[in-house]
Each structure stands twice: as C-alpha cells, then as structure tokens.
Amino acid sequence: MLLKLYIVLIFLTTLSLHSRVQAIGVNWGTSASHPLPPSKVVELLKANKISKVKLFDADPTVLESLSGSGIDVTVGIPNSMLKSLNASKKAAESWVHNNLTRYLSDGGGGVKIEYIAVGDEPFLQSYGQQFQPFIVGAVTNIQVALIGAKLANNVKVVVPCNSDAYLSESGLPSKGHFRSEINKTMIELLTFLNKHHSPFFVNIYPFLTLRQNKNISLVFSLFEPTAHSLNDTHKTYKNSFDLSYDTLVTSLSQLGFPEMEIVVGQIGWPTDGAVNASSSIAQTFMKGLVTHLESKMGTPLRPKKPPTETYIFSLLDEDQRSITTGNFERHWGVFTFDGQAKYHFNLGQGSRNLVNAQNVEYLLSRWCVVNNNKDLTDATSKALEACSVADCTALSPGSSCFNISWPGNVSYAFNSYYQQHDQSADSCDFGGLGLITTVDPSVGNCRYIVEIQTSDSVSLNRTPLFWWRLLMPLDLH
Ligand SMILES: *[C@@H]1O[C@H](CO)[C@@H](O)[C@H](O)[C@H]1NC(C)=O
Ligand SMILES: *[C@@H]1O[C@H](CO)[C@@H](O)[C@H](O)[C@H]1NC(C)=O
Ligand SMILES: *[C@@H]1O[C@H](CO)[C@@H](O)[C@H](O)[C@H]1NC(C)=O
Ligand SMILES: *[C@@H]1O[C@H](CO)[C@@H](O)[C@H](O)[C@H]1NC(C)=O
Ligand SMILES: *[C@@H]1O[C@H](CO)[C@@H](O)[C@H](O)[C@H]1NC(C)=O
Ligand SMILES: *[C@@H]1O[C@H](CO)[C@@H](O)[C@H](O)[C@H]1NC(C)=O
Ligand SMILES: *[C@@H]1O[C@H](CO)[C@@H](O)[C@H](O)[C@H]1NC(C)=O
Numbered sequence: 297m298l299l300k301l302y303i304v305l306i307f308l309t310t311l312s313l314h315s316r317v318q319a320i321g322v323n324w325g326t327s328a329s330h331p332l333p334p335s336k337v338v339e340l341l342k343a344n345k346i347s348k349v350k351l352f353d354a355d356p357t358v359l360e361s362l363s364g365s366g367i368d369v370t371v372g373i374p375n376s377m378l379k380s381l382n383a384s385k386k387a388a389e390s391w392v393h394n395n396l397t398r399y400l401s402d403g404g405g406g407v408k409i410e411y412i413a414v415g416d417e418p419f420l421q422s423y424g425q426q427f428q429p430f431i432v433g434a435v436t437n438i439q440v441a442l443i444g445a446k447l448a449n450n451v452k453v454v455v456p457c458n459s460d461a462y463l464s465e466s467g468l469p470s471k472g473h474f475r476s477e478i479n480k481t482m483i484e485l486l487t488f489l490n491k492h493h494s495p496f497f498v499n500i501y502p503f504l505t506l507r508q509n510k511n512i513s514l515v516f517s518l519f520e521p522t523a524h525s526l527n528d529t530h531k532t533y534k535n536s537f538d539l540s541y542d543t544l545v546t547s548l549s550q551l552g553f554p555e556m557e558i559v560v561g562q563i564g565w566p567t568d569g570a571v572n573a574s575s576s577i578a579q580t581f582m583k584g585l586v587t588h589l590e591s592k593m594g595t596p597l598r599p600k601k602p603p604t605e606t607y608i609f610s611l612l613d614e615d616q617r618s619i620t621t622g623n624f625e626r627h628w629g630v631f632t633f634d635g636q637a638k639y640h641f642n643l644g645q646g647s648r649n650l651v652n653a654q655n656v657e658y659l660l661s662r663w664c665v666v667n668n669n670k671d672l673t674d675a676t677s678k679a680l681e682a683c684s685v686a687d688c689t690a691l692s693p694g695s696s697c698f699n700i701s702w703p704g705n706v707s708y709a710f711n712s713y714y715q716q717h718d719q720s721a722d723s724c725d726f727g728g729l730g731l732i733t734t735v736d737p738s739v740g741n742c743r744y745i746v747e748i749q750t751s752d753s754v755s756l757n758r759t760p761l762f763w764w765r766l767l768m769p770l771d772l773h
C-alpha cells in the first residue's frame with residue numbers, strides 16, 4: 297500500500313516536472329522530395345524528448361508512426377478543404393471519422409491527438425478573401441462532428457493565424473488591431489474559440505519582421521540584452537517577439553477577448569537562403585526564445601503568463617516548400633533534411649547536445665558534376681533549367697554556396713537535380729555536360745547532398761551491380 301502511494305507520488309512528480317518543459321513542441325512538415333521516414337522522425341523526437349508535434353495534414357503513415365509514442369499531436373486540415381467542410385456536415389463527419397477516430401483508438405495506445413488545426417494561415421493577406429468565408433462554417437462543422445464522435449472533450453479545434461492578421465501602424469503594441477477586412481470573421485472565430493475553450497494559434501516570425509521593418513534591429517530580434525528597448529506608454533519592450541505577441545493581445549482585447557489563451561503555433565529562424573539566415577544566428581535566436589519562455593516572465597501586457605505552448609518551426613528542412621517569399625523557406629529546420637542538428641539549444645533534451653537521426657539510409661555516395669573537359673558554353677543555361685526543378689536556394693546571395701565560383705555552381709545545380717531524381721543515370725545528362733563522380737564536391741559550408749533512400753528509390757539500390765555497370769564508364773573519364 298505504502299509502496300503504491302510512493303510510486304504514485306514519483307509518478308506525479310515526474311508528471312509535473314515534465315509538464316513544465318512540455319510547453320515546447322515542433323512543426324513536422326513533409327514538403328520534401330525525399331522525406332526522412334516517419335519512423336526515423338519519431339525516433340528523433342523521442343531521442344530529444346520532444347513531447348509535442350504539429351502536423352500540416354493527417355498523413356496516415358505519419359499518424360501510424362506516432363501511435364503509442366505518447367507524443368501530443370496537432371493534425372492539420374489544408375486550406376483547400378475549407379470550402380467543402382463549410383458546405384457539408386457530412387464532409388466534416390467523414391474527415392473526423394477517417395483521419396481522427398481510427399488513430400485515437402488505434403492499437404498500441406493510439407495517437408494522442410490534442411488539436412485539429414483547421415486551415416493553415418487562411419487569413420494570410422496574400423490569399424485575399426479566398427478562404428475567409430469558409431472558416432467559421434468549417435470549424436463549426438468539425439466541432440459538431442467531434443461532439444457526434446464523442447471526442448469533443450479530448451480534441452480542440454483551432455485555426456493557425458499568421459501575425460499579418462494584426463498590425464499597429466505606429467509600431468506600438470498598445471495600438472494593435474486586426475486587419476479591418478477580417479474584423480467581422482475574426483469576431484465570429486474568437487466567439488467560437490472562446491465558447492469551446494480553444495486557444496488562439498498564432499505564427500510569429502521575428503526574422504520576417506526584421507526583413508520588413510526598418511525600425512527593428514537584428515539584436516532586438518534575437519533577444520539580445522544589448523538591444524535598444526522600445527517604450528510604449530509605461531511598458532518597455534526588449535525583443536521583437538514580445539512586441540508582436542502584445543500587439544496580438546491588444547487586438548484580441550479590442551474585439552472583447554482580453555483573456556483569450558494564446559499558443560505560438562510556429563516560430564523559428566532559417567539557416568540559409570538569405571542575409572542574416574545562418575546556423576549561428578538561428579542558435580542565438582532559439583536560445584534566447586527558450587530562455588525567455590523558461591523564465592516564465594511573460595510579456596509586458598501578460599506578465600508571468602507566457603504562451604501555454606510554443607511550436608518551433610521547423611523540425612526539418614523541406615526542399616519542396618514554396619519559395620515565393622524567399623529562398624530561406626527551405627531552410628527553417630533545426631535539423632537538416634536528413635535529421636542532423638545544425639546547432640544546439642534545449643528542445644526538451646536539456647543541456648546536452650541535440651541527438652541526430654540514427655542509421656539514416658542514403659542513396660549511393662555519388663554526385664553529379666559538370667564535366668570540365670567539355671565545351672561549357674551551355675553550362676549556365678543547363679544549370680538554370682535544372683534549378684527550375686531542383687533546389688538551388690543555397691546558391692542565392694548570402695547563402696552557403698553563394699561563394700563557390702562558376703562552374704562549381706553549375707555542378708551544385710546538376711547534383712541537386714540528380715539527387716532529386718534518385719540518382720538515375722539519365723538525370724545527370726544535361727546534354728552531355730554531366731559527369732557522375734564518387735568524390736564529394738562539398739567545400740566549406742557548401743554541402744553537395746546525397747539524398748535519402750525512400751521506398752520508391754530502395755528498389756533501385758537493391759541492384760548495385762546493375763548500377764555499378766551503368767556508372768563505371770562515366771566514372772572513368
Ligand atoms: C457555407 O456553408 C453554408 C451552409 O451550407 C452555406 O449556406 C454558405 O453559403 C457557405 N458559404 C460559402 C461562402 O459558400
Ligand atoms: C481525411 O478525410 C478526408 C474525408 O474523408 C479524405 O478526403 C482525406 O483524404 C483524408 N486524409 C487526409 C490525409 O486528409
Ligand atoms: C518607426 O519608427 C519611427 C520613429 O520612431 C516611428 O515614427 C514609426 O511609426 C515606426 N514605424 C513602424 C512601422 O514601426
Ligand atoms: C472591428 O470591430 C470592433 C468591434 O466591433 C470595432 O471596435 C473596431 O473599430 C473594428 N475595427 C475595424 C478596423 O473595423
Ligand atoms: C541583417 O542584419 C543586419 C545587422 O543587424 C542589418 O543591418 C540588416 O538590415 C539585416 N538585413 C536583412 C535583410 O535582414
Ligand atoms: C524606455 O524607458 C526606460 C525606463 O522607463 C528608459 O530607461 C529608456 O531609456 C527608455 N527608452 C527609450 C528608447 O526611450
Ligand atoms: C565567402 O565570402 C565571404 C565574403 O563575401 C567571405 O567572408 C568568406 O570567407 C567566403 N567563404 C568562403 C568559403 O570562401
């Protein structure tokens with residue numbers, strides 16, 4: 297009896313210790329040509345004691361890999377589904393049935409689904425009014441479906457919003473308000489969230505603010521104590537995060553929801569593809585952020601009430617993300633595409649270094665480069681062609697491979713294309729200018745990658761002899 301009590305006590309103590317660090321999670325996106333296999337990603341999460349993960353869809357292989365892991369999960373519904381979910385209660389019911397119910401009751405403990413993110417930044421200014429008319433109807437129908445499935449007590453419905461949903465013309469948080477064209481829908485959404493005790497999910501990007509706002513300095517964005525503070529009446533702002541967060545707090549108050557709970561759904565710093573995007577700057581930002589969150593000091597408008605949860609954006613680099621906002625979009629990962637830590641901070645694992653993904657299976661150690669013995673007149677145009685498909689973001693100004701001179705940059709483009717095509721021999725042709733090599737062309741910080749084996753590419757590599765014969769003649773140039 298006493299022993300039992302003791303065990304319960306230990307259990308409760310670990311639980312409360314755990315819940316203090318539990319507040320940090322990660323976003324796990326899968327817009328990659330060769331995604332790290334879900335089982336490896338879950339091992340990576342566990343090895344680093346990451347206890348919360350936010351997804352952008354409800355991919356069955358991803359959800360199955362999370363089953364029994366004990367990790368809290370946010371599943372996502374893409375914006376493209378909002379229209380049908382608004383129009384039809386049946387569509388919402390079948391979404392819940394197909395993408396939620398079966399994972400919750402799955403064998404091995406099931407998936408601990410905590411939130412459904414309905415839409416992904418549907419209020420984003422660049423989307424115009426595309427999704428806005430469907431948001432409230434879609435969340436309402438999903439909520440009704442959850443109640444019908446008796447899941448409404450376990451799973452909350454949320455709508456991730458980019459920080460461009462609100463603004464302050466003067467830059468002062470006390471003058472914050474939502475964009476006027478979303479005001480009406482936002483009131484309906486906040487009323488819904490409030491009624492169901494769901495938090496407001498906001499995505500805050502000090503890196504983007506730095507790029508857009510001349511008044512903001514790099515040190516202010518990085519939580520550096522040396523930054524000039526900004527005074528707003530009697531409040532003093534020491535970092536860009538608090539500034540944006542409190543602009544949201546004022547915006548919520550202005551619509552009548554001063555106490556609305558806030559979760560930071562995405563926050564991060566890219567490591568490549570732009571000026572001020574590097575691993576060392578990202579590390580400074582993350583360490584500053586985590587120290588700020590762990591201090592529990594909150595913000596000037598919500599002292600001692602930090603966001604209840606914060607999801608780092610992002611876990612891994614994704615080479616298929618849209619680059620309309622910039623080349624940095626494919627470099628948000630704390631880890632590279634293949635699960636290697638780019639820098640270190642406390643994601644849940646404490647003061648030791650982050651643990652890398654283990655036993656990652658790669659394609660063969662082969663790269664495609666430009667053949668210097670050929671006439672290279674067309675090399676640049678061939679490289680540009682390759683770049684229209686491949687990932688050349690590391691070649692842009694300020695990026696890790698910007699320095700490598702011509703024709704090294706051509707080789708970079710050729711190799712990216714070749715790897716994305718599973719190293720098939722014909723993807724290293726380029727009008728006869730391509731050459732397959734076993735010598736890693738990487739220089740300094742500029743990494744010429746070898747892609748991960750995916751289920752599609754495995755079969756190719758099960759026949760090394762065939763490959764060897766194919767590659768030999770090219771190799772011996
Ligand atoms: C949303 O769904 C409702 C109910 O079916 C419908 O009346 C309304 O027209 C829909 N909204 C839009 C913008 O299609
Ligand atoms: C989820 O459910 C809907 C509706 O049943 C379905 O169309 C969709 O493919 C499912 N899967 C994902 C990953 O969303
Ligand atoms: C930038 O700073 C100036 C001077 O302090 C101020 O007048 C202006 O409103 C600020 N603009 C923004 C967008 O913060
Ligand atoms: C938004 O709605 C609130 C509450 O009705 C109102 O006070 C505010 O002036 C509105 N803002 C805009 C920009 O329309
Ligand atoms: C990069 O950081 C420097 C140093 O603070 C700053 O002057 C510059 O404006 C930043 N540039 C961009 C594009 O963010
Ligand atoms: C802001 O206020 C603090 C203390 O109230 C003061 O020390 C600081 O100089 C002020 N900063 C600016 C930029 O006015
Ligand atoms: C790249 O160029 C920058 C200056 O533009 C220089 O500081 C740096 O050392 C160069 N790196 C390499 C690897 O050549």
Ligand SMILES: *[C@@H]1O[C@H](CO)[C@@H](O)[C@H](O)[C@H]1NC(C)=O
Pocket residue numbers: 676679680683688691701702705706709
């Ligand atoms: C490679 O560098 C050359 C010379 O700087 C430039 O003209 C060309 O556009 C670059 N190619 C790529 C793919 O970046």
